[in-house]
Amino acid sequence: MTDKRIYATGKRKTAIARVWMKEGSGAFTVNSRNFDDYFTRDVLKKIIQQPLEITNQMGKFDFYVNVDGGGIAGQADAVKHGISKALCEFDAELRPILKKAGFLTRDSRMKERKKYGQPGARKRFQFSKR
Numbered sequence: 001m002t003d004k005r006i007y008a009t010g011k012r013k014t015a016i017a018r019v020w021m022k023e024g025s026g027a028f029t030v031n032s033r034n035f036d037d038y039f040t041r042d043v044l045k046k047i048i049q050q051p052l053e054i055t056n057q058m059g060k061f062d063f064y065v066n067v068d069g070g071g072i073a074g075q076a077d078a079v080k081h082g083i084s085k086a087l088c089e090f091d092a093e094l095r096p097i098l099k100k101a102g103f104l105t106r107d108s109r110m111k112e113r114k115k116y117g118q119p120g121a122r123k124r125f126q127f128s129k130r
Contacts, residue, residue, distance in 0.1 A: 006089045010082025015070030019082035024062030044076040051084040051103050055094045
């Protein structure tokens with residue numbers, strides 16, 4: 001594979017991560033910034049690298065990620081989802097490993113919308129009989 005890039009989209013809550021993957025030395029760029037500068041918490045870095053660690057692909061690919069929306073934790077999960085999908089596109093034999101770990105399932109939990117005539121999604125105005 002010479003200079004072939006693989007594209008995948010990962011999502012979590014309102015965060016969307018567009019992931020481009022190509023064979024390389026393990027460089028990681030997020031929103032034109034260094035990986036360590038963008039994701040400063042160690043927990044988030046570990047979450048993102050989980051698909052690579054579980055498939056023994058650490059340091060074999062360069063990633064260019066464009067992530068938008070949501071908070072930093074949701075973005076990390078979106079990047080993890082995108083990397084997992086890109087790895088499946090690269091090698092179909094990795095799919096059972098990633099599927100068993102639950103990395104290919106989009107976590108669809110989102111904030112429930114506010115209902116009209118009420119102060120919030122579930123909250124109701126106080127009931128009074130009289």
